[in-house]
Amino acid sequence: MNRLLTALLTFVVPACAQTIFIHNADVFPVTGPEMKDTSVLVQDGKIADIGPKLVVPKGAKILEAKGLRVYPGMVDSGTELGLTEITAERVTDDTAEIGEFMPQIRAIASVNPASEHFGNVRVNGITSVMTLPGSASGQLISGQAAMIHTDGWTWEQMEISRSAAMQIPFPTLGGGRGRGGASAESPGGGADATPGGVGGGFAQQLRDYQAKIKKLGGFFEDARHYQKAKEALAGKPGFKPDLKFEAMLPVLDGREPLAITAAHERFILDAIKFADEQKVKLVILHPRELGKAAAELKAKNIPVIFGRVLELPDKEDEPYDQAFTLPLEAYKAGIKFAFGTFDENQFVRNLPYQAATAVAYGLPYEEALKAVTINPAQIWGVADRIGSIEKGKVADLLVTDGDPLEIQTKIVHLIINGKEVALTNRQIELYEKYLGRP
Amino acid sequence: MxxxxxxxxxxxxxxxxxxxxxxxxxxxxxxxxxxxxxxxxxxxxxxxxxxxxxxxxxxxxxxxxxxxxxxxxxxIIDCHSHIAIENVNEGSVAVSSMVDVRDVINPEDIAIYRAMAGGVTTANILHGSANPIGGQTLVLKMRWGADAHGLIFEGAVPGIKFALGENPKRAGNPAGGLGANAATTARYPATRMGVEDVIREAFNDAKAYKSDWDAYDAAVAKGEHPIPPRKDLRLEPLKEVLEGKRYVHVHSYLADEILMILRIADDYGFKVRTLQHVLEGYKVAKEIADHDAGASTFSDWYDYKEEVRDAIPYNAAIMQKKGVVVSLNSDDPELMRHLNSEAGKAMKYGGLTADEALAMVTLNPAKQLGIDKQVGxxxxxxxxxxxxxxxxxxxxxxxxxxxxxxxxxxxxxxxEIAGQEAKTAEMMKLIEKEKAAAARPAAGGGRGQVNP
Missing domain, CATH: 2.30.40.10 (Urease, subunit C, domain 1)
Incomplete structure (x- = not known):
């Protein structure tokens, strides 16, 4: 009897392949114009069909959405999700490995699917994120960043792209760099890199800086020699793969971009020069200014990932709204960009509000929405699967009562990877528990 | 003319x-x-x-x-800020009630202008959280351009910062050592138990000190000529707390320590004016309301350290619903610039009305600081x-x-926008001038980062 019941339940509630019919919503595909009174059919994890008069398949769960809107799930392009739980407690933080050249390090296999952060970011509409391995002091290559869904039983189920980028904390002038790259709190050498700022004298610092870039280039050269040797020796006895160089091959082939943290004009320009010389693809992470680098980024079609829009100006004497207007500056220059949170997982759920702030300071709304959906998908090479509402793409969908970038908007239904995900988390459970405390 | x-x-x-x-x-x-x-x-x-x-x-x-x-x-009124001061923590002693942020006001801190450009007109400027009993605090108006005295909010009741939990324990646990096993440089206290004791000991002293002064004042009132007690700069602010002339703002996180400080206050006969951060306030909202303490919290910060593991963005809403006067603060020169949208999150998380949410960054902090007759x-x-x-x-x-x-x-x-071009031009001119005088070494690194 029990067995029969179990079998029946298994049949009625299939583990993953849900069929969901979102009926009669206003669909905002991002890659095309708004579609009024349109339905979306989700089947086998994918967007199976979009249209005004779709036939509801048998057994489909129908979500009545008259007056509601459907958006693609949002994407944060720079997080430590799954790797860090409590920022200040190193035992709960698996970012920033030891070692100078660590391309073989991969974030994907250390993602904890049970991290409470996933539940918190999901309910705010963030359905996928880039998780960065994070950089340690003095490091030149940090490892492979992964694009993952914010829901799944295992990291394998969460995976969208296990090696979406190779993280590089570009060398800076004047001292070392703290974990996690440049930040307002601990700018390391980045923000303070003024001539005479930190010990050793500027000329010496410049020599050290250039030596580090040269050393980084040397590693790329070695990897290229390895690539040639492998081509010649592969399959022959005695050939032993080198895990570090193996990890570099997708970068050298142009399949995987470098994600280089470069905060200031000089470093961005030098990072571009470096990528040019190495003939590899480049994405700039967390720039705090663009300056003269803007034209170069545009000319070479290099995208950037901005950090939090709600940041202090990079320097004391810059306009108070310098960080608020940086995305507008990139838009005007014709640079493709997306948003990341960087630094702390607690802020990931505010990604849409960061984008809204950019709108308040002049960025066209459509561009802000793209910067948290289709742009990151394109930048990280996963636009065939996520980032917009198109037939055949993975079903990462938000059903909302309004604009997803607005704080007051409610998400009514959430679908990740084709499955409806409960709009709850541990924080909501605590809320309900203590609201009811006598 | x-x-x-x-x-x-x-x-x-x-x-x-x-x-x-x-x-x-x-x-x-x-x-x-x-x-x-x-x-x-x-x-x-x-x-x-x-x-x-x-x-x-x-x-x-x-x-x-x-x-x-x-x-x-x-x-906008920010009930918790560390801008506009040269130093934040006097961390060498467990009780630093003798120091006062009034002595280190820096009217040229650019954070004042930035906060003001974000709508903040008044801020409660606090000592840091390095000690169970920290330094004296004061309320400033963001009158950018005024001198140190010109920033002070006239008539606002002065305060004192207390701190519970991880931060005041830190000096007792240097370099990861634990309490008595740590290096000899460890500063008492190293545990939450010790934090309670330090505060009780201080009020035990303050109560005796106050009674000496009360006896003296009574004798003088009777026309006698007694020798006055020795003035104690450490206990003087605590005496003012016992007299209700100085507000106590307590940095706190966990429900147990929140309850602990309320009970100390009950035992020694003073009121906790505000619990600051108070991220587990939602667990003891009833007790906070019964004590008539205000609560000043973050909109949605969590998991930045162990003691905020149970922090929830619904904290403000729960405490409000249970009768606590709640404000939302920044504790941060950046967050300070958009407390309006931080208040918006109190509508999202917990369903407060726009008026209730806006009060959390205007009238409620004014009430908490005792300045609601003038502002808010x-x-x-x-x-x-x-x-x-x-x-x-x-x-x-x-x-x-x-x-x-x-x-x-x-x-x-x-x-501001119209003037930006001229300001940039002026800056470039100054940079050129500086470059011309490049032979001279540049000035030192400026004010250090504070760790409130």
Whole structure:
């Protein structure tokens, strides 16, 4: 009897392949114009069909959405999700490995699917994120960043792209760099890199800086020699793969971009020069200014990932709204960009509000929405699967009562990877528990 | 002419942008916080709010600020900030009640201007959280350009910072060592138990000290000539706490330590004015309300350290629903610039109304700081501390357009934008000048980062 019941339940509630019919919503595909009174059919994890008069398949769960809107799930392009739980407690933080050249390090296999952060970011509409391995002091290559869904039983189920980028904390002038790259709190050498700022004298610092870039280039050269040797020796006895160089091959082939943290004009320009010389693809992470680098980024079609829009100006004497207007500056220059949170997982759920702030300071709304959906998908090479509402793409969908970038908007239904995900988390459970405390 | 010139020069020296004019902020959505929201106008005269309503009588010669389509709110009040001071922590002793942030006001801190441009007109400037009993605190107005004295909020009750939990324990656990096993440089206390003891010991001393002074004062009142007790600068502020003349602002996180400090206060007969951060306040909201303590919390911070593992963004809403006066603070020079949208999150998380949420960054912190007679809402007679937003302010789409403090226009975004080019040109000129004098070494690194 029990067995029969179990079998029946298994049949009625299939583990993953849900069929969901979102009926009669206003669909905002991002890659095309708004579609009024349109339905979306989700089947086998994918967007199976979009249209005004779709036939509801048998057994489909129908979500009545008259007056509601459907958006693609949002994407944060720079997080430590799954790797860090409590920022200040190193035992709960698996970012920033030891070692100078660590391309073989991969974030994907250390993602904890049970991290409470996933539940918190999901309910705010963030359905996928880039998780960065994070950089340690003095490091030149940090490892492979992964694009993952914010829901799944295992990291394998969460995976969208296990090696979406190779993280590089570009060398800076004047001292070392703290974990996690440049930040307002601990700018390391980045923000303070003024001539005479930190010990050793500027000329010496410049020599050290250039030596580090040269050393980084040397590693790329070695990897290229390895690539040639492998081509010649592969399959022959005695050939032993080198895990570090193996990890570099997708970068050298142009399949995987470098994600280089470069905060200031000089470093961005030098990072571009470096990528040019190495003939590899480049994405700039967390720039705090663009300056003269803007034209170069545009000319070479290099995208950037901005950090939090709600940041202090990079320097004391810059306009108070310098960080608020940086995305507008990139838009005007014709640079493709997306948003990341960087630094702390607690802020990931505010990604849409960061984008809204950019709108308040002049960025066209459509561009802000793209910067948290289709742009990151394109930048990280996963636009065939996520980032917009198109037939055949993975079903990462938000059903909302309004604009997803607005704080007051409610998400009514959430679908990740084709499955409806409960709009709850541990924080909501605590809320309900203590609201009811006598 | 000469007198006018002198007046102008005095005015410039004082740093005031323009001396108080009469303004009519016309045809905006006026969110008074205390008296509802309506489309109408606000009249500002002699630094005060003269009138606010759907229909007002504009005084002759008043400067009109057109607020059509815009929103007007009371100036934002931040109940927890560390800007505008040179030092934050005197961490060498467990009880540092003798130090006062008043002595280290830095009126040139650019954070004042940035906060003001984000709508903040008043801020509670606190000592850091390195000790169970920290230094004395004070309330400032963001009168950018004024000197140190000119920033002080006249009439605000002075405060003192207490701190519980991880931060005050840190000095007792140096380099990861634990309590008694740590290096000899460990400073008592190393545990929450010790934190309680340090505060009790201090109030035990303060109570005895107060009774010595009370006896002395009584004898003097009787016409006797006793020898006065020795003045103790450490206990003097705690005596003021016992007398209700100084507010206690307690940095706290966990429910147990929140309850602990309330019970110390009950035992020694003083009130905790505000619990700061108080991220587990939602677990003991009833006890906080019973003590009549205010709660000043973050909108949605969590998991930045172990003791905030149970922090939830619904904290403000739960405490409010259980009868606590709640404010939302920044503790951060960046977050400070958008407390309006932080308040918006209290609507999202817990379903407060716009008025309730806006009160959490205006009238409620004013109540907590004992300055609600002067500021915190748009009402006749209150200080003309006002913010004009271009859109509904409880959203990140809103932008601060204008800020008035004491009826003076301190920030005008249009002027700010128009002036940016000239400022950049001036900066470039200064950089060129500096380059020309490059032989000289550059000045040292400026003020260090603080760790409140």
């Amino acid at each position: 000469r007198i006018q010139c002198m007046a102008l020069i005095t005015c410039l020296l004082a740093g005031a942008p323009v001396y108080a004019q009469t303004y009519v902020i016309r045809n905006g959505t006026i969110m008074t916080v205390a008296k509802g929201t309506f489309v109408g106008s606000v009249v500002v005269k002699d630094g005060k709010i003269l009138e606010a309503g759907p229909n007002v009588t504009a005084p002759v010669g008043a400067t009109v600020i057109d607020a059509t389509g815009a929103f007007v709110t009371p100036g 809402s748009i009402e006749t007679g209150k200080d003309a501390d006002l913010v004009v937003y271009d859109k509904f302010p409880l959203s990140d789409y809103a932008r601060v357009q204008k800020v008035l403090i004491d009826g003076k226009l301190y920030f005008d975004r249009d002027k």
